[in-house]
Amino acid sequence: MLSQDNTHSDYLDSILSRHQHNTHNLLQMLREAQEHYGYIHSEAIDYLAQQLQSPRSMIEGVASFYSLLYLQPQGDYRVLFSDNITDRMLGNIDLMESMCGQLWVEVGKVSEDGLVSINTTSCTGMCDQGPAVLINNIAINHLTQDRINSLCELIRERVPLSGWPLEFFAIEDNIYKKDILLDSNFKSGSALAEVLKRSSEETLQEIKTSKLRGRGGAGYLTGSKWEFCRIAVSEQHYVVCNADEGEPGTFKDRVLLNTYADMVFEGMTICAHVINAKKGFIYLRGEYRYLLDHLNAILQRRRQQGLLGNNIFGHANFNFDIEIHLGAGAYICGEESALIESLEGKRGTPRNRPPFPVTSGYLNQPTVVNNVETFCAASLIGLHGGAWYADVGIETSSGTKILSVSGDCARPGLYEYPFGVTVAQVLADCGAKNTQAVQISGPSGICIAANEFERRIAFDDLPTAGAFMVFDESRDMFEVARNFVHFFKHESCGFCTPCRVGTSLLSNMMNKLANGHGSPYDFTEIEKLNVLLLSTSHCGLGHSACNPVLDTIAKFRPAYDKRLTHKEYIPAFDLDYALSQARQMTGRDDTGAHLERIHVSK
Amino acid sequence: MSQNNKTPHNKNQATFILDGKTIPFTEGQTIIQAAMASGEYIPHLCFNPEFKPHGSCKICTVTANGRQAASCTQQTQADMVVESNTKPINDERRALLQMLFVEGNHFCPSCEKSGDCQLQATAYELNMMSPHFDHFSPDRPLDSSHAEYLLDYNRCILCSLCARASSDVDGKNVFSLAGRGIKTHLIVNAKSGKLADTDFTGDDKAAHVCPVGVIIKKRVGFAVPIGKRSFDEHPISATPHPKVRDV
Numbered sequence A: 001m002l003s004q005d006n007t008h009s010d011y012l013d014s015i016l017s018r019h020q021h022n023t024h025n026l027l028q029m030l031r032e033a034q035e036h037y038g039y040i041h042s043e044a045i046d047y048l049a050q051q052l053q054s055p056r057s058m059i060e061g062v063a064s065f066y067s068l069l070y071l072q073p074q075g076d077y078r079v080l081f082s083d084n085i086t087d088r089m090l091g092n093i094d095l096m097e098s099m100c101g102q103l104w105v106e107v108g109k110v111s112e113d114g115l116v117s118i119n120t121t122s123c124t125g126m127c128d129q130g131p132a133v134l135i136n137n138i139a140i141n142h143l144t145q146d147r148i149n150s151l152c153e154l155i156r157e158r159v160p161l162s163g164w165p166l167e168f169f170a171i172e173d174n175i176y177k178k179d180i181l182l183d184s185n186f187k188s189g190s191a192l193a194e195v196l197k198r199s200s201e202e203t204l205q206e207i208k209t210s211k212l213r214g215r216g217g218a219g220y221l222t223g224s225k226w227e228f229c230r231i232a233v234s235e236q237h238y239v240v241c242n243a244d245e246g247e248p249g250t251f252k253d254r255v256l257l258n259t260y261a262d263m264v265f266e267g268m269t270i271c272a273h274v275i276n277a278k279k280g281f282i283y284l285r286g287e288y289r290y291l292l293d294h295l296n297a298i299l300q301r302r303r304q305q306g307l308l309g310n311n312i313f314g315h316a317n318f319n320f321d322i323e324i325h326l327g328a329g330a331y332i333c334g335e336e337s338a339l340i341e342s343l344e345g346k347r348g349t350p351r352n353r354p355p356f357p358v359t360s361g362y363l364n365q366p367t368v369v370n371n372v373e374t375f376c377a378a379s380l381i382g383l384h385g386g387a388w389y390a391d392v393g394i395e396t397s398s399g400t401k402i403l404s405v406s407g408d409c410a411r412p413g414l415y416e417y418p419f420g421v422t423v424a425q426v427l428a429d430c431g432a433k434n435t436q437a438v439q440i441s442g443p444s445g446i447c448i449a450a451n452e453f454e455r456r457i458a459f460d461d462l463p464t465a466g467a468f469m470v471f472d473e474s475r476d477m478f479e480v481a482r483n484f485v486h487f488f489k490h491e492s493c494g495f496c497t498p499c500r501v502g503t504s505l506l507s508n509m510m511n512k513l514a515n516g517h518g519s520p521y522d523f524t525e526i527e528k529l530n531v532l533l534l535s536t537s538h539c540g541l542g543h544s545a546c547n548p549v550l551d552t553i554a555k556f557r558p559a560y561d562k563r564l565t566h567k568e569y570i571p572a573f574d575l576d577y578a579l580s581q582a583r584q585m586t587g588r589d590d591t592g593a594h595l596e597r598i599h600v601s602k
Numbered sequence B: 001m002s003q004n005n006k007t008p009h010n011k012n013q014a015t016f017i018l019d020g021k022t023i024p025f026t027e028g029q030t031i032i033q034a035a036m037a038s039g040e041y042i043p044h045l046c047f048n049p050e051f052k053p054h055g056s057c058k059i060c061t062v063t064a065n066g067r068q069a070a071s072c073t074q075q076t077q078a079d080m081v082v083e084s085n086t087k088p089i090n091d092e093r094r095a096l097l098q099m100l101f102v103e104g105n106h107f108c109p110s111c112e113k114s115g116d117c118q119l120q121a122t123a124y125e126l127n128m129m130s131p132h133f134d135h136f137s138p139d140r141p142l143d144s145s146h147a148e149y150l151l152d153y154n155r156c157i158l159c160s161l162c163a164r165a166s167s168d169v170d171g172k173n174v175f176s177l178a179g180r181g182i183k184t185h186l187i188v189n190a191k192s193g194k195l196a197d198t199d200f201t202g203d204d205k206a207a208h209v210c211p212v213g214v215i216i217k218k219r220v221g222f223a224v225p226i227g228k229r230s231f232d233e234h235p236i237s238a239t240p241h242p243k244v245r246d247v
């Protein structure tokens, strides 16, 4: 399907000029360039290198970092099955195998006719309506065997996505419990109108009074963050909204951007007023590409309303605008300094800190990075004041928290609670039965067992970025942990030794246990690995990579014990398993062709 | 801060404590920079005093005021208490070295860099007796396209020193890191992916900074016999960065 003229300038020139030939927009340009052939053509890289006067190895280095960018031809239909544990529990693997069978293609490969490629990808943020796929980066949810059959038919008939039944692309909000945020009936401009009656100092004070803490996971005091940035002396200050939402099981930012975008943008604008920023970015995960046009339309409307642009609300010298940058499949870009690198068009590698973004962020200028939900809360505080907000929730944790509930329950979706709600309450509300475990805050969070369900969602008990994955008694908690470990291995950025190698070692150990080759020795090894990753990793991903395994070993030991067929250590290399390929090739399967016994590995 | 503070050995010089010894430092120095300036050795691989610290290998990890940090990137503070040569820290460093060994393919006896290799020498220094973990045995083809230099990617530890040297000193960008996670790998600046198609030359700084045996000069094979090489004569703790010889 490649044009023979070899002129990539046809489509790249307009992309380059739209992005001002600025390498800071490299990731955006690569993503758009890819839309042309479904992958980034090698000659397109040459052309970009020449036009941007940048080394092609640098461009290749960036493109190869992001899992939704391809340097090799892909199928005309690129199908990616979301592979969170919740998708697994809903049968995604069988559905994927069925699709592979129907379309004559192997997982991870392109079909011989170039029609389709099928693979798995990290959680796409649709856990409340899985199993989910992305086809050419567009989300399709609620997969059933019937729906898979229809998709195969459409692909085989080469029907363009624009001609597919609209209901396939439906994405629900699934809000089941609203509190001050989700029930606010927010009117665009209402918070800014209040804020602009006060000085920026007073607004900062309101944020501090509210005791708002970041909703993205780390729980840093928003008022302090804004203040550090505000007092950092510099020409430019930046506001960045972290909409990378890559933590498996988290999907509340998706809903906030879909239905509450005005609150997000207004919160960013309030922040801009406080820190004196002229420019803001939303870093939107590539998996949420479908939200781009919708969000741009709202930004445009806000410009027309005088809520963005120059002289906002008629205030001379209050100039601020927001640009959306898309990610391209990298969980690590949710880490704020990696996010900033990515915003600058680079590989998403976390920076050495200090300095922190508040003094040296985007283009080394003072930058506030906050989560989507944090900015929504800032809008509420702008509207109602800090004291009003601080009144909600509990002493250590003011306000509300939106939980993304998924897994074994009757009503997966969003639940907003004042901080302090017990896990048991949430389980009752979402209709969970016979619950064995809840994974709070995703793989990097904590796994709790039934005897802990009276614990509370709060910064001093169970802090969370929002994920709340429910597992009933039928689930194998070992496989839950194995899925999470695989996630970390896939998403490690590879910068530092402990996490780059350690996540692979851990994943190998879990596979070894799964294949029945584990021994108690391996538990000691895992614990040692955990200590090493905790103390030497460069960022939070490495620090938390062992959590799922340690938690489940501590709390669901039988799931591991039943896999321990050996009391003594045995090496992971298994000669008999290695021989299985030879057996397959020679068609032999007699006892003489086996070393010990049949293996149950996958 | 007065000018005097910047003169070494001044009584008012700011100092910190490294394993019980008082070490002077100047504003802006990282722990390893200050330590090396005083002749103290902290194991390291991706750090090279001539380049901006990278902070990726984590071999230089120490505890600074009780918190673990990479000493090549951690800024020194007055009266900071730093522990480096302790059993728990050396155990961790050894584990990180073992990770680097199993991640690539390191057949030291047949490596031209043997005896001059910082990875190997650091492993000796830290008494690493075995690789401990299972080998990954990755498939990393050699690049022998260049007339004078060979790239043996099997030994790459992804320290990015060659990339930093090429961009910061040579102004060339011959090398870059590509891929992600365990698939991170080194690439060269050519569509063919071959060193011969880049503007790399033996005069580049990048040709002489690899701490291991990836960037190897051709046809000088074992000119210095094993047994007479830098780290055969002195342990790495005595001469962390021996004079570069063309290997």
Ligand SMILES: Cc1cc2nc3c(=O)[nH]c(=O)nc-3n(C[C@H](O)[C@H](O)[C@H](O)COP(=O)(O)O)c2cc1C
Residues within 6 Å of the ligand: A213, A214, A215, A216, A217, A218, A219, A220, A242, A243, A244, A245, A246, A247, A331, A332, A333, A334, A335, A336, A337, A369, A370, A371, A372, A374, A539, A540, A541
């Ligand atoms: C590996 C990793 C992934 C992260 N992913 C996200 C994310 O997807 N969204 C987010 O808001 N914060 C994420 N964070 C936290 C951010 O680094 C940062 O603390 C946060 O965006 C700050 O916003 P807040 O103060 O409003 O929470 C992540 C952190 C780490 C270490």
Ligand code: SF4
Residues within 6 Å of the ligand: A332, A350, A491, A492, A493, A494, A495, A496, A497, A499, A500, A537, A538, A539, A540, A541, A542, A543
């Ligand atoms: S801990 Fe992992 S994700 Fe973080 S910098 Fe190191 S390799 Fe990258």
Ligand code: SF4
Residues within 6 Å of the ligand: B155, B156, B157, B158, B159, B160, B161, B162, B163, B175, B186, B209, B210, B211, B212, B214, B215
């Ligand atoms: S080739 Fe050598 S200098 Fe370059 S990254 Fe690899 S190990 Fe480091």
Ligand code: FES
Residues within 6 Å of the ligand: B043, B044, B045, B046, B047, B054, B055, B056, B057, B058, B059, B060, B061, B070, B071, B072, B073
């Ligand atoms: S020497 Fe400090 S991290 Fe490599």
